Amino acid sequence: MDVYQGAVAALVPFLVAERGYGYAAVSGVVLAASLLSSVAQPLFGALTDRRPLPWLLPVSTLLGGAGIALSGVGGSYGLTLACVALSGVGVAAYHPESARVARSVTRGTGAGHRGMAWFSLGGNLGFAAAPLLVAAVVGTGGLRLTPLLALPALAGAALCIPVLRDLARRRASAADAAAKRGRDDRASFVRLSLAVVCRSIAFVGLSTFLSLFATQRLGGGTAPGTAALVVLYAGGAVGSVLGGALADRWGRVAVARWSYLVAAVALAGVLLVPGPALYLFVALTSAGLYVPFSLQVTLGQDYLPTRIGTASGITLGLTVSIGGLAGPLIGVLADATSLRTALLPLVAMPLLSWALFRALPEPAAPEDEPEPAAPEDEPEPAAPVEEPEPAAPEGEAASAGGGP
Template sequence: MAATRPATGSAEPMNGIVFGVIVAISFCHLLNDMMQSLLPAIYPALKSDLHLSFGQIGLVTLAYQITASILQPLVGLYADKRPTPLALPGGTLFSLAGLTVLSAAHVYWLVLVGASLLGMGSSVFHPESSRVARMAAGQRHGLAQSLFQVGGNAGQALGPLAAALVVVRWGQSSLAFFALLALLSGAVLWNVAAWYRNHGLGRLAASRKIAEGVSLPQGQAARGIAILLALIFSKYVYLASLTSYYTFYLIQRFGLSVQNVQFHLFAFLAAVAAGTILGGPLGDRFGRKYVIWFSILGALPFTLLLPHASLFWTGPITVAIGLILASAFPAIVVFAQELVPGKVGMISGLFFGFSFGMGGIGAAALGWLADRTDIDTVYQVCAFLPAIGLLTALLPDPGKAGRPA
């Protein structure tokens, strides 16, 4: 009988978190973001080999992130109306193609093509896998979102480490080896897609029925979404300054080697992964608004100190920035999903896409600034971005926006 099925079945759609599914998509998130983080990790080599300016480096990031930014909300909106479980394994083919092109790209336009293909892979993976995380969450939405996102953060941290140990040693062509990881991800996601089709859709339908009675007035929800997007802007433009230009900053200011700076970048991205683990569960326990307050404004003292720090303190300060800033995103995404219930795919795509887009625009703008001034100026300007966190005071009451959706 259907009533005897375990909590993963569609007959008990809201009971219990399905850790097996969340671990699977978190692992695929690790593979996906590790493959994609190889792009900024090889920027120093691309700049040297292809004689690129900082502005051109920024445009590569822009090509990658704008592709993902534009497509992600559209993918999410389509999936809200017509769920497509097989989109998850199918999307990995774009990442495979992107790294294959980058491994053989010896002209600038091919680098842009490869970066765009990587962005298309993200545009499919992120909104659909975030939807699966919510399906499998039960009542622990923050925890599920954190576990899902920490896989991506771990992958972003492993990308520079893989670049330091493999790509720096064997060259750009070694990216083709990492492209094979897309096949592994596709195999895992094929099984996730089967759970999505057989059990996840039933859970999602039940959550939509509950959501009908708890939504906020449209004006309050729209105001909350606008504020959350402003917070995403401050967070991801600042993070773009570190993911795209931190290596150049360390080389220029402290004279470190290319291989050495990859380990510093790994430490920063590992701190981002650790912060992501904390943000969701703390939001479940204490309220998402309070986590957002701490995460954005709490980074401000450290961002103000960074441009004036010695090499000894630069590492710990950037680790603190990564740890604090990263705790916001799981709380922001779940908060937004609860502001607009029943639109999980669209909201997930909007926020993942907007974060990618702001990172891309920020990277291009900061590259332009670095070309006309210097890298130090970039961090002096960006130091004030976390002050935008003061807008958190205008978010709707967490007791209203924090109810299950």
Template sequence: MTSQTAIPTVSTPSPTRADQPQGFLIRVVGAAAFAHLLNDLIQALLPAIYPLLKSDFSLSFAQIGWIGLVYQVTASLLQPWIGLYTDKRPLPWLLPSGMFMTLFGIALLAFASSYEMLLVAAAMVGVGSATFHPEASRIARLASGGRFGTAQATFQVGGNAGSAIGPLLAAVVVIPHGQPAIAWFMLAAGLAICLLLRLTGWTLRHGQARLDSMARNKAAGLPRGKVIQAMLVIALLVFAKFVYIASFTNYFTFYLIAQFGLSVQDSQLFLFMFLAAVAVGTFAGGPVGDRIGRKAVIWLSFVGVAPFALALPHVGMVWTAVLSVIIGLVMSSAFAALVVYAQEAVPGRVGMVSGVMFGLMFGVSGIAAAGLGALADTHGIVWVYQLTAFLPLLGLATLLLPRTRAA
């Protein structure tokens, strides 16, 4: 009788959480996008109440301009430095702390009794914004599961929605009831703080594992010379995109009134259609970039929109509506691709790159609004649209973008 010998089995240790494939966490990305909505809703409040502040404090246009400048400088210039610092020395609690700064800025804005207090309030709101964007963008990337474009686009759409809702709430809540009604926006800041505390908790629990997983899988970044080349091209593309977008967000209603004699109400409808198209295009550009590559989306976004932009100043009212929607859809698709391309070109510097990109967006938009207004005073608003129609052609510089792994 022969005995059977059991064949020993070798147990394979189960993979650790950090080694497992990391999926797209829609709840985390969605929470970051909703926090972006609340943040940008508050940021959009300040320019929306300029007429109220001008009347209540007997301000000149120059003084209004200084309020805007203080906000833009703090919101734009601080972002890259905050991102660079936190890339090297992570400060997870900085995100809700920045929103506390925004909360205090709103409170001061609601109860300010002097022009100097308004300037301090604008600076506090700007610092809160500068803290928010690079850190929240980092969380969206961590939760992307490799679908970086989709995560960035979702995050950005939240900001677009907040920028659109903010002026509407200001018109309903603040303008009829005066400066103290600004305090109601503290509720939005409070809700954002609660949300950011939860996101910070998630980062502390899972962020390092996700960072390690991404570090194992990432390709090497570009050489230093190529990085400089890439960032210069991106800066040019951001300039072209946001100067052209600023011509719509700030002056499209004036163009329609001057060109076609529309009423203010009718021109606002055209503007709403354009802004809705921008929101849709911003979201669509992310997933498309994940599929076909960042450079392809950037290329199509600029060069694809150029014929429509060049035709816009020379068509009738109906085609103006059609072309403005196409322009909003196509050109807005580039921003998520630009941000993700820059992050891939400089791996390990997500905060700095996000800060640079959002800082450029704020800075270029603010300067463009002032510059285009000065040109319109001198040459007329129709002339301005004939000039800015050539800006998408700067997208030809996309040919100079070096290739990254996903580009």
């Protein structure tokens, strides 16, 4: 599924080259993919809180692929917006239920955030594959070949059908029953959501314009831009797994907080340091933004344990997709000034996430909560006292000694 989220940004340089779109126009395409997704994901999350909907996984995968596949068929700007919006609806339907299933598999094992890290790794690999897939298809035959991009969706839907339906029905229900014993911490969840919004603005803004920025800085056609996107998404794959491992030692909140500081410094390096060092700073920025990614999902679920679907829809959906709302503003500013000037304010976003994480507590994950201890004043049961066997009468004892 995340191939199609990454494909939107990967299509940007081809839309500029073939259709002559400006910065504002291509940021509008990214906004169309994000807007419906950002609104719809919490709604799908609320639905899955009421009951598991495993059939959403293959259906939403097909919707996501269909939207991107049709985006290059017509030359109309409005039709392109409608197609990528359709893909965004598919993304919105997929993530809350898939996050529920991923968490239910690891609940009770003590490894919830590590399991979510591996789940996020799959998505990040899809992001990383998207620029290569788009370059291989659209780069060779133009936008008219985008229908070929539907093939991963068909494969993904086929894999979902025999496996996820039964898994979601059996395990999501058990996870919900266990989760509803917890208590919601709404204030912490709001602060977490604001931190994810800031992270989203930085990541979506950078990923939307990175290929164009790399092309301007390094030259050589679309190849440097494609390479920069691959590094961005591949760094995210590494960062997701690294986040789960680091959180085992230092805790989710502390790891996320320091990762955002690294991301702020690295993002400044992307925009200010000249030459091929751009790729190094892109990798560091990606890791810094993605180390907290899976940790934020499980933190949201633990802050709202009675509404895991809603928490997943917001942390994976609304707050992530809302970064696309800043895209048109960046595009307009870039058209008026320069792309570097328009991207510089993004450096402040990880710093705001760091500040918000400083006020967050580390919740006890449901699978890590200890079993309730017995009351202290309850005495331990005494060991059973062995009663002596009754002595035999003297006559019987004498006869037992042998012989009359």
